[in-house]
Amino acid sequence: MLDLKLEDIDGILVRYNVALEKEMTPDEAAEELYPKDELVYPIAKAIYEGEEDDVIDGLKAAIDAGKDPITLINESLMVGMGVVSQLYDEGIIFLPNVMMSADAMLDGIEFCKTQTTEVPEPKGKVVCHVAEGDVHDIGKNIVAALLRASGYEVIDLGRDCPVDEVIEAVEKEKPMLVTGTALMTTTMYAFKEINDKLLEKGIQLPFACGGGAVNQDFVAQYDLGVYGEEASDAVKIANFIVENGEGIEKLREEFHKH
Amino acid sequence: MLDLKLEDIDGILVRYNVALEKEMTPDEAAEELYPKDELVYPIAKAIYEGEEDDVIDGLKAAIDAGKDPITLINESLMVGMGVVSQLYDEGIIFLPNVMMSADAMLDGIEFCKTQTTEVPEPKGKVVCHVAEGDVHDIGKNIVAALLRASGYEVIDLGRDCPVDEVIEAVEKEKPMLVTGTALMTTTMYAFKEINDKLLEKGIQLPFACGGGAVNQDFVAQYDLGVYGEEASDAVKIANFIVENGEGIEKLREEFHKH
Amino acid sequence: MVKKYTSMAYASADDMLFGNAKFPVKAGLGLEIGAGYTTPEINYAPRPQAGKSKEKLIKEYERITTDSMARMVQIGAPSVVLETEHVEQMTNNPEWGGAVAHAQKTIMEEYHDEYGIKCALRHTPGDIREDRDYLKLTGDKFDLLMESFEQVAQNGADLLSVESMGGKEVFDYSILRNDTAGILFGIGVLGSMDMETVWTGVADIAKKNGVVAAGDTDCAQANTAMFIAGGLLDKNLAHTIAIVARAISAGRSLCAYEAGATGPGKDCGYENTILKSISGVPIAQEGKTSTCAHSDVMGNLVMQCCDLWSNESVEYHGEFGGTSVQCWGESLAYDCSLMNVALKTGKAKDLRDMFTLSDKYRDPQGYVLAYDNAYRVGEAIAKDGNDNYLRAKNAAVECCNIINEGVASGKLKLTRFEINALTKVKDDLDALTDDSDKFMSDCLTRFKEEVAVFRPENYGL
Amino acid sequence: MVKKYTSMAYASADDMLFGNAKFPVKAGLGLEIGAGYTTPEINYAPRPQAGKSKEKLIKEYERITTDSMARMVQIGAPSVVLETEHVEQMTNNPEWGGAVAHAQKTIMEEYHDEYGIKCALRHTPGDIREDRDYLKLTGDKFDLLMESFEQVAQNGADLLSVESMGGKEVFDYSILRNDTAGILFGIGVLGSMDMETVWTGVADIAKKNGVVAAGDTDCAQANTAMFIAGGLLDKNLAHTIAIVARAISAGRSLCAYEAGATGPGKDCGYENTILKSISGVPIAQEGKTSTCAHSDVMGNLVMQCCDLWSNESVEYHGEFGGTSVQCWGESLAYDCSLMNVALKTGKAKDLRDMFTLSDKYRDPQGYVLAYDNAYRVGEAIAKDGNDNYLRAKNAAVECCNIINEGVASGKLKLTRFEINALTKVKDDLDALTDDSDKFMSDCLTRFKEEVAVFRPENYGL
Numbered sequence A, B: 001m002l003d004l005k006l007e008d009i010d011g012i013l014v015r016y017n018v019a020l021e022k023e024m025t026p027d028e029a030a031e032e033l034y035p036k037d038e039l040v041y042p043i044a045k046a047i048y049e050g051e052e053d054d055v056i057d058g059l060k061a062a063i064d065a066g067k068d069p070i071t072l073i074n075e076s077l078m079v080g081m082g083v084v085s086q087l088y089d090e091g092i093i094f095l096p097n098v099m100m101s102a103d104a105m106l107d108g109i110e111f112c113k114t115q116t117t118e119v120p121e122p123k124g125k126v127v128c129h130v131a132e133g134d135v136h137d138i139g140k141n142i143v144a145a146l147l148r149a150s151g152y153e154v155i156d157l158g159r160d161c162p163v164d165e166v167i168e169a170v171e172k173e174k175p176m177l178v179t180g181t182a183l184m185t186t187t188m189y190a191f192k193e194i195n196d197k198l199l200e201k202g203i204q205l206p207f208a209c210g211g212g213a214v215n216q217d218f219v220a221q222y223d224l225g226v227y228g229e230e231a232s233d234a235v236k237i238a239n240f241i242v243e244n245g246e247g248i249e250k251l252r253e254e255f256h257k258h
Numbered sequence C, D: 001m002v003k004k005y006t007s008m009a010y011a012s013a014d015d016m017l018f019g020n021a022k023f024p025v026k027a028g029l030g031l032e033i034g035a036g037y038t039t040p041e042i043n044y045a046p047r048p049q050a051g052k053s054k055e056k057l058i059k060e061y062e063r064i065t066t067d068s069m070a071r072m073v074q075i076g077a078p079s080v081v082l083e084t085e086h087v088e089q090m091t092n093n094p095e096w097g098g099a100v101a102h103a104q105k106t107i108m109e110e111y112h113d114e115y116g117i118k119c120a121l122r123h124t125p126g127d128i129r130e131d132r133d134y135l136k137l138t139g140d141k142f143d144l145l146m147e148s149f150e151q152v153a154q155n156g157a158d159l160l161s162v163e164s165m166g167g168k169e170v171f172d173y174s175i176l177r178n179d180t181a182g183i184l185f186g187i188g189v190l191g192s193m194d195m196e197t198v199w200t201g202v203a204d205i206a207k208k209n210g211v212v213a214a215g216d217t218d219c220a221q222a223n224t225a226m227f228i229a230g231g232l233l234d235k236n237l238a239h240t241i242a243i244v245a246r247a248i249s250a251g252r253s254l255c256a257y258e259a260g261a262t263g264p265g266k267d268c269g270y271e272n273t274i275l276k277s278i279s280g281v282p283i284a285q286e287g288k289t290s291t292c293a294h295s296d297v298m299g300n301l302v303m304q305c306c307d308l309w310s311n312e313s314v315e316y317h318g319e320f321g322g323t324s325v326q327c328w329g330e331s332l333a334y335d336c337s338l339m340n341v342a343l344k345t346g347k348a349k350d351l352r353d354m355f356t357l358s359d360k361y362r363d364p365q366g367y368v369l370a371y372d373n374a375y376r377v378g379e380a381i382a383k384d385g386n387d388n389y390l391r392a393k394n395a396a397v398e399c400c401n402i403i404n405e406g407v408a409s410g411k412l413k414l415t416r417f418e419i420n421a422l423t424k425v426k427d428d429l430d431a432l433t434d435d436s437d438k439f440m441s442d443c444l445t446r447f448k449e450e451v452a453v454f455r456p457e458n459y460g461l
């Protein structure tokens, strides 16, 4: 078969990812970010590495040394996860690392809870769902995992979720944010219904919508809608709300880029 | 250079127009449709051929033989043009023939008018325009020509026509139909404005919209809008109104095919 | 019992070519697929509002069909296939799907009668075999799916396809965790088992109705991996892992042909070149002219051996140049025209190679799917063709080897990240047993525990 | 004074090839056009609402630019050109156009700096030289147009183009009436005269600002004819007449290069292959991947000698696969990738011929624009290059001859209708004088009378 000469390939395609790869390895980059405290360091590192067992071991050691389990959640588990999120945002590590770290972190939180009677305070509560009639749930799973990884409590209503269940969950859970995922143009209209039913009931809260089929123009059509492109935008939206309140207009200004 | 063998061409492309060309020549087809009256026949034929001078000669002869000029408009000029329109609709003749026939017919009408004090009754009045900011006027010119050719009086507001001028013309002329042409997505929004201003003034009439940028979804968004794809649809819309009244719903049912 | 493939359809990779399949398939109105020419396959999705009622949906598909056929004759295209991928309502209400098929076919027959244009209609019911939270592959949902096939087959569909979902619960969990065994188990074992059931059913229905059981694609898994992997700069999944999932999927998607399907394979099966090398069936593909539906890094390469050339899907809407189906359909038709010229002028292999070279070094996925390497993956599958697990594992291993050779040649350049991910997969694979039964029982134990939604009874386990 | 072309840039048609121009053009950030590779040229139109204010418009173009550049790096495209065809507000308010050019270029520079992607920005002000009812080619509107060029050139546009409208009042009237002399007068004489004025101006501005005076297209006339002619089954204009108008337009569009433009010629100039044969400038083209903007019957053929490959225009909106500019831009990039592979593997002439053969016999337009025949039209123009009328008439006559030869060969099949129309044009042409002055005065007299909106003073007549 025909072939290209090595030196001709660059005229046809450029592997920008290869050309741009950071000098530093992910491990080196992570090392720079870990907290220095010698009890916290191994926990953060175990989170980064996604090793549940090491996380638990580290927590045990820290608790044995007198650290408070609830404080450890924020000061070691969340910090370790913060390293992971930052590296992911900077494009240094990839999603599966984040997922594995998140799993390890959640295990760690569960462990901490067993070590105390106090109840940890999440950053906020978020209801996630995939639109009625739609089974595409991977995007939603990522959204939920990243939110959890950032310290939010996630009520995951799963996929193919009837409109009324979303409304009920919002009434019951009083979240700071609802997210919706739709990958089909035929299902995304449920978002508008959710929006209308919420408004009918006098409930005002940001409704972050994303997923393959959804675009900003569509989301901008209903009052509560805030469009997000990437799963990590869901986290950014939640953080923005924590910092700036739930004004939809401000959220749109920040996140509606198209 | 490379070439295809004659017998291989059909595997790559099919000249469906060649394969389907009607057996009958346009002239033969027209011949079958002319009225038989020996005074009317030459006029209709001259219209078909787009020969103004022959049209006038024919009219003179018919008037000399005692025919009424106004009756001649309907019974010879319009009939001749009817032959042309039918052949165009059937795909037997092409647009330039229609344009030339229409020119000849209009000359004929002018001539008839000079031969009498009576005023001929047009089938109806139509206001045509190209949207504000848009210079693409060929489509509109075709629409206007075909409408005239079918016996409608056309008030042509030209291109790049301000919204208010359209409203004024409608108030003044009281047409049965307004048409708008837009070829740019940036200009077609003027249609919505026209629609709103008309409704504000309590004026209800069908507003046929077409042109490259315009699609049915867009036109269906405003109350008076009726979408037409081909210039000849403008004539069909006008005819439909003459026969069925100006109900927008009925018009949409008939003409909204997409 | 299905008969498994244990040898290759083609004696060498070089024998494979677009527009030519070892076993061409006659379908619809005058069309023959893989018989020396390529044909555009136009795909579309109804506008959201159109799903509201059966009547609206039928009208929408009528417009789509008329628009598509009209544009094809306007530009002189000799042949066309339309593919209707069901929206959920059409499969869940089998008579809706049947009514749509009937309406479309009626229009296509008119065009065929008036212009002689060769055409066929593919219907792809949705794999609706799931409850809210779990896959529910067998039982009433299975019966409903089969009823949908029955209805569309009776009412005008010429080609039957589905994107079946077996194994996806395990896969979804595993792909986001770089779990090699889970990927292999989900696609290669569970996916294959489910395919055998589904396709035995579809092949029966096709036979009974005198239509074609076409093919399946691992959309639910390998495409999901490809999508998550994304473009060169995305950071959600190593492209080296995505291509390993793809190689594995070839073992799985082959099951359709083993159960009686004859092709054309479905457009979004990027594993189709591998399948063609083993089975000789014609295939549909999509790439640079399906950017309306998704982006990939193999735009031209996938054309290398296609028999139908598809745009995957585009929402029906207006553009300056007509409706979206007209625009994309026209682009496809010209792509096919180019390939057909190449076939008639004796330049087809050159053109094929140019397609391939456009993207062979763009990404590890393209590298492995380049027809020469795809053929090698095919051989790895056929070698242990009788064992779903082993052949999928072989495919994965061969995939890793191919990439490593590419890297060694200097032409395929990978990021350190991609290389590391590949090394891990390769190590994982090397550590796996060669005993299918042991693999099965190990995985059953592990995934029953780790994946809450995994229900072994779906697979009769 | 402009220097007219009286000889051919290429010794033979076979020397012409995509990605290669006799006189390549350096532009923008690291790009060289016609220097051995092809580059996608992405075109777009803002969403309607975006025109409401300067700020909105700038934001819209920023999004379009970012989306386009992002997709190009995601798929590994080595180079790209963006073309902004002004909406009227941008030309009528020159500082708007300048601000948009600045905003776009800033983003492109970021991408160039980060990724090294070669890129350039084309701006095409609208030809706003008209009053409501009349063309107003000279005077204040002319000055405004020049001011627009000045602003975009100062603020980041690398390539300057326009689709100038001289002659269109007469053409519009004539094309709907099969008036051969009027078509020739409108395009070949009036159009050429206006081009000389406009392009002397643009070339000066380009020189002053160190940017490139690119080229013009006879969109206002030849494309209008092509559009009215439409698909194979449309009945608005004989395709044989449309191609005669196109041949004539080559004489006209050449005037840009005679006045100092250097290419790349603009995408919608289907006359560009002819222009390249005479002038050797690089050209942009559009076809099978500009179906978003219009349909034509020469989808592949136009790629034969292109240096930039364009989608003409697509409204900015979402699709399943991204925003419309990303989808179409990606398709273009893969088309270019294929051409670039051909260039590197020594198969470019084969690929070129395959492009050509796809459509050479599809329609009389493709037949005449096939590079071998286009070259002949070029020769007919160069032969009397010093006389705008004669060279346009030569082109028309040669066009008729070429079609008649095609018909005689049996390969180009025409309808009786197309043949009759062609015969009439040919007879009309044969009856015309060879004396330019006489033709001018005859036409002036006739069209002043017949075409109410024709104003000779536009042309200094």
Ligand code: B12
Binding pocket: A133, A134, A135, A136, A137, A138, A139, A140, A142, A143, A179, A180, A181, A182, A183, A184, A185, A186, A208, A209, A210, A211, A212, A213, A227, A228, A229, A230, A231, A232, A233, A234, C045, C046, C085, C086, C087, C088, C124, C125, C126, C127, C128, C162, C163, C164, C165, C168, C172, C219, C220, C221, C223, C224, C227, C228, C293, C294, C312, C313, C314, D320, D321
């Ligand atoms: C994989 C896939 C499947 C898998 C899904 C597996 C699963 N567990 O989800 C399976 C095989 C099951 C499947 C089935 C079908 N599919 Co499907 N599928 C896809 C495919 C190829 C990839 C989707 C995917 O997982 N992408 C990766 C994820 C990670 O992306 P994502 O969800 O968009 O999420 C990202 C962002 O959007 C964001 N995000 C997501 N949600 C949110 C929320 C917020 C708040 C924020 C901020 C961000 C955010 O975060 C993620 C990463 O950054 C797409 C192609 C495409 N162009 O999208 C088609 C696609 C979605 N499917 C399609 C179709 C038609 C179907 C079927 C109907 C096919 C059929 N006939 O059988 C069935 C659907 C049945 C049903 N009732 O729903 C069409 C939909 C067309 C339409 N009408 O809109 C698509 C577009 C393919 C196409 N081009 O035609 N599909």
Ligand code: B12
Binding pocket: B133, B134, B135, B136, B137, B138, B139, B140, B142, B143, B179, B180, B181, B182, B183, B184, B185, B186, B208, B209, B210, B211, B212, B213, B227, B228, B229, B230, B231, B232, B233, B234, C320, C321, D045, D046, D085, D086, D087, D088, D124, D125, D126, D127, D162, D163, D164, D165, D168, D172, D219, D220, D221, D223, D224, D227, D228, D293, D294, D312, D313, D314
């Ligand atoms: C020819 C042409 C021109 C000519 C126009 C000559 C003239 N006298 O009209 C000229 C050169 C002047 C021109 C200028 C421009 N153009 Co221009 N032009 C075209 C082109 C190639 C063909 C248009 C045409 O005449 N078609 C043939 C006619 C017969 O079709 P039509 O008008 O649609 O009408 C048919 C039907 O729609 C119907 N119809 C029409 N009206 C109505 C009404 C009713 C009631 C009904 C029932 C039916 C109906 O009947 C007709 C036949 O059946 C189009 C391409 C395209 N895809 O449309 C671009 C196009 C319209 N132009 C475009 C642009 C951008 C421009 C410029 C801004 C370019 C520039 N940068 O200079 C300027 C505009 C300046 C301005 N202020 O308006 C874009 C518009 C993009 C957008 N934003 O929407 C297009 C779409 C090209 C593209 N793909 O980018 N253009």
